[in-house]
Amino acid sequence: MEQDVVVARQTVRKLAQDCGMRLIDMTKLVTAVSELARNTVVYGGGGDMDWHVLKEVGRLGLRLTFRDTGPGIPDLKLAMTDGWTSGNGMGLGLTGAKRLVDDFVLESSPGEGTRVVITRWV
Ligand SMILES: Nc1ncnc2c1ncn2[C@@H]1O[C@H](COP(=O)(O)OP(=O)(O)OP(=O)(O)O)[C@@H](O)[C@H]1O
Ligand SMILES: [Mg+2]
Numbered sequence: 338m339e340q341d342v343v344v345a346r347q348t349v350r351k352l353a354q355d356c357g358m359r360l361i362d363m364t365k366l367v368t369a370v371s372e373l374a375r376n377t378v379v380y381g382g383g384g385d386m387d388w389h390v391l392k393e394v395g396r397l398g399l400r401l402t403f404r405d406t407g408p409g410i411p412d413l414k415l416a417m418t419d420g421w422t423s424g425n426g427m428g429l430g431l432t433g434a435k436r437l438v439d440d441f442v443l444e445s446s447p448g449e450g451t452r453v454v455i456t457r458w459v
Contacts, residue, residue: 348386352399377403380405380423382408387401396458408447409449440455
């Protein structure tokens with residue numbers, strides 16, 4: 338649901354503010370969240386987002402996990418190619434999101450679902 342994407346964005350904006358993230362970094366992170374949440378809704382049939390605040394000596398970070406139990410992604414390399422879409426998108430969501438975060442892990446098993454874990458340090 339489009340509303341889930343809105344809630345994911347709001348949740349991450351609040352978390353990022355609480356961590357003292359700069360506006361420019363927050364904007365990048367929220368853009369990545371929009372893309373991943375939208376994929377979860379459009380291709381995964383819906384799912385959820387977990388979050389963790391990472392606390393290391395001298396730095397804070399946000400780790401977000403998007404999970405769905407949809408059809409999964411048969412070819413991860415293809416899915417991570419700029420401009421490739423199986424639907425009517427632009428094929429820039431996953432690759433764009435990856436560029437906007439510090440760490441990006443995509444895991445998927447056909448028939449079981451998809452998991453994307455992103456990390457952005459403050
Ligand atoms: N959660 C998911 N479950 C199943 N397939 C997915 C999922 N996320 C992405 N995919 C597959 O990976 C492809 C690439 O995703 P990506 O977000 O990069 O592009 P898009 O959604 O097609 O277009 P855009 O995001 O630019 O509007 C999708 O077309 C879809 O086939
Ligand atoms: Mg997309």
